[in-house]
Amino acid sequence: MAHPHATGDATAAxxxxxxxxxxxxxxxxxxxxxxxxxALEVGAYEVAHRAHGTAxxxxxxxxxxxxxxxxxxxxVALYYMHLKWDGRLLKGxxxxxxxxxxxxILALMALMFYHYAFNATLPKVT
Amino acid sequence: MAHAEAHALHxxxxxxIDNRKLAIWTFIGSExxxxxxxxxxxxxxxxxxxxxxxxxxxxxxxxVTFGTALLLFSSLFVVLSLNAAEQGNRKKTILxxxxxxxxxxxxxxxxxxxxxxxxxxxxxxxxNLFGASFYTLTGFHGTHVTIGVIWLFTVxxxxxxxxxxxxxxxxLEIAAxxxxxxxxxxxxxFPVVYLMN
Numbered sequence: 552m553a554h555p556h557a558t559g560d561a562t563a564a565x566x567x568x569x570x571x572x573x574x575x576x577x578x579x580x581x582x583x584x585x586x587x588x589x590a591l592e593v594g595a596y597e598v599a600h601r602a603h604g605t606a607x608x609x610x611x612x613x614x615x616x617x618x619x620x621x622x623x624x625x626x627v628a629l630y631y632m633h634l635k636w637d638g639r640l641l642k643g644x645x646x647x648x649x650x651x652x653x654x655x656i657l658a659l660m661a662l663m664f665y666h667y668a669f670n671a672t673l674p675k676v677t
Numbered sequence: 678m679a680h681a682e683a684h685a686l687h688x689x690x691x692x693x694i695d696n697r698k699l700a701i702w703t704f705i706g707s708e709x710x711x712x713x714x715x716x717x718x719x720x721x722x723x724x725x726x727x728x729x730x731x732x733x734x735x736x737x738x739x740x741v742t743f744g745t746a747l748l749l750f751s752s753l754f755v756v757l758s759l760n761a762a763e764q765g766n767r768k769k770t771i772l773x774x775x776x777x778x779x780x781x782x783x784x785x786x787x788x789x790x791x792x793x794x795x796x797x798x799x800x801x802x803x804x805n806l807f808g809a810s811f812y813t814l815t816g817f818h819g820t821h822v823t824i825g826v827i828w829l830f831t832v833x834x835x836x837x838x839x840x841x842x843x844x845x846x847x848x849l850e851i852a853a854x855x856x857x858x859x860x861x862x863x864x865x866x867f868p869v870v871y872l873m874n
Contacts, residue, residue: 573760573764575757575760578753582752582753585753586749589746589749593738593742593872595872616868616872617868620864623864627857627861627864628857628861631756631857632858632861641694641699644706645702645706648709649709652710655710655713655717656716659714659718660721663721
């Protein structure tokens, strides 16, 4: 890092004024955790697939895979997207969007489940 | 002088947050709803195809895992690039940003290969519900990745020209936020589409 007093560089001086923290080490640690979580996801898929012929046959598979995915999502959002350090407004914008997105997914799935389960006159699709 | 320069670059707002940053977060929020509708459409039509090819016939998990790793590494590289830009380290900013763009390009290449391979195996948009919902979801994600690569490349050019000093690191941060969002969407798509087949 160029020190403002050593170089006289105005841009480095601005960086000094802003007190941007050095977080490279933390980012690398999060990166390693993300890789490990992805390896666990694929490992869970392989174990479940070999044990039951299809991964979906294992009862524990879907909760495990969704939990790992949610953890990865949270790590990227909190640390890489800086939501952990951002203000309540930005946290609120993203959280509200995720909440509505979850409602959209659940509502559409419930609606279509009802549609397929109780409507025998559905047109055939390929 | 430095403080005045910083103040001029980031004028006061009523929220205390730079308007561009608030705008990108609002945009990301709207994109959450966009991808939620695509993911739910995929889930609704999951297992409803009457004719093949079916997911278990064509998915290549090792290839997609490699693509997932590329996107995860690219997210790490872009945040390291932003960190370097904030510290005023131009060389590291360029290095990490170049690696981010490279990972993004490899991911797009992986997806182009995957799509052409699937078409060769008979999976088309018109063939069955799986093909239509799969190509729509992953195709839109791939388009977002491509846009992200182009955006990061324009920032890369700006960094090369010395136009992204620490006071203007927000220019890179906004592009990085978009890139991270593309990554988190894939974090959802990878298990839902590929692993839960």
